[in-house]
Amino acid sequence: MVYPVYSRRSGGLSIGINLFPDNKHCSFDCPYCEIFPFKTDIIFNTETMQTALASAVLEAQQNSIPIKDICFSGNGEPTMSSHFMQAVTEAESIRAGLVPEAKLVIITNGTGLLDRRVFEFLNTAALSNLDLHIWLKLDAATEPWYQRIDRSNIPHGELLSRIRDFAATFSPFTIQTMICKVKGVLPPPVENTAWVQFVTELAVISTKNDSTEEYMNLRAVQIYGKARPSPEDPLAETVPAAILNERADLLRVALKKKEITTAVEVYE
Ligand code: SF4
Secondary structure, eight states: EEEEEEEETTTTEEEEEESSSOOBBBBOTTTTOOOOOOOOOOOOOOHHHHHHHHHHHHHHHHOOOOEEEEESSSSBBBGSSHHHHHHHHHHHHHHHHHHHTTTEEEESSSSGEEEEEEHHHHHHHEEEEEEOEEEEEEOOOSHHHHHHTTTSOOOHHHHHHHHHHHHTTTOEEEEEEEEOOEBBBBHHHHHHHHHHHHHHHHHHHHHEEEESSSSEEEEEEEEEOOOOOOOOTTTEOOOOOHHHHHHHHHHHHHHHHHTTEEEEEEEO
């Protein structure tokens, strides 16, 4: 339910909150997914999470280990849990009280944005003083690659449209994209081009200019490769770092043309 872990993307200790201790629950079926099949009788409840989270924070502090973030992820898509909103609110209260220097992160595949209540909750939380960091998965900008790498029944066009709507609210967010081979095939050039265009569009529509300042609400784009084993190996395969860097460079060029300085990061 609550688990400390070293996170390569955070660069330090991340305290994870898993809303699905019983089984995997996800609206995607990514072939690179690292969740191995399991089943338990453990039922999530917010009170137990609060106690476990406070203990994990205090233990790290007693051992002088800096906490980079408290992160909702693990065993599926967190926005699918009926406890999601309450758990985020309670975790934020613990973060603010015990470890205000840590971020509160939600890793989501974005499908929750199709639910109006989740969309509004994330939008309000991201714009409030909750200091919420939304890391939004965007593995595919074309339908064929989406069906290959995310294997979901959620209509791809609707998903992209809601992500676009979310960016237009000026909520700060980060894009995360996995690049790997699936069934021996790399993302094709048409996917690379569509992805660069779509992410650039998100960066443009989420940039807010007021009279004194410019806000880049697309905080970062994280491109990462397959680094851990998956139950479906070798269906998805790691690709050379050069492929990740090539995609990152394409995006950097496109963003530069629009004078957008969002960081494009690569994690091999
Ligand atoms: S979105 Fe995440 S949890 Fe869901 S299948 Fe993909 S990798 Fe696994």
